[in-house]
Amino acid sequence: MAHPSQLGFQDAASPGMEELIHFHDHSLLIVFLISTLLLYIITAMGSTKLTNKYILDSQEIEIVWTILPAIIRIMIALPSLPILYLMDEINDAHLTMKAMGHQWYWSYEYTDYEYLGFYSYMIQTQDLTPGQFRLETDHRMVVPMESPIRVLVSAEDVLHAWAVPALGVKMDAVPGRLNQTAFIISRPGVYYGQCSEICGANHSFMPIVVEAVPLEHFETWSSLMLEEASL
Structure with a gap:
């Protein structure tokens, strides 16, 4: 049962909900890391760290911006697939x-x-x-x-x-x-x-x-x- 001013999930009463809460915490950590990186970039834009020609025209930076989102998607997808199968699988219901x-x-x-x-x-x-x-x-x-x-x-x-x-x-x-x-x-x-x-x-x-x-x-x-x- 939910409580007044509750911010998180209700206490899990099934294995499926326990896995969903773990996946939520895992995804939230990734979102926090991305937000921290973006905040650093926005803050650094006012300095010379990210405004020189080498950084803006760097091929290495372009490779990083292409590969990094793919890695993030894999980090989110891999834990979610077992949960999807767990919630969809219905065998020998009592x-x-x-x-x-x-x-x-x-x-x-x-x-x-x-x-x-x-x-x-x-x-x-x-x-x-x-x-x-x-x-x-x-x-x-x-x-x-x-x-x-x-x-x-x-x-x-x-x-x-x-x-x-x-x-x-x-x-x-x-x-x-x-x-x-x-x-x-x-x-x-x-x-x-x-x-x-x-x-x-x-x-x-x-x-x-x-x-x-x-x-x-x-x-x-x-x-x-x-x-x-x-x-």
């Missing part, structure tokens, strides 16, 4: 879910179970109990921790986006199209997100709440939900 965006709420369906599904509406501010966050919903998406989870994302009406920052997940929900994403939650907890696509008047009122629990607790929860659905 649980598959379908998240459907509506105006303006989400519905979830556990495709491995025949009758396990529900709608998830935002709890109105006047109905919140002490200690609850504004993004709380009446039904949370409950998943087992330390298990590969596949989420199929689509929409019924307009464009939406299913995004949970702490999990490093953001996937567009497009009407008539089925996108998929995957994640593994490394620790128990409750993780909040929101629709990240401007989808209409109540765009800010369709939050996402994912609760990660141990596998045995998930099995108990799913059994209770199936019993309620059969009544």
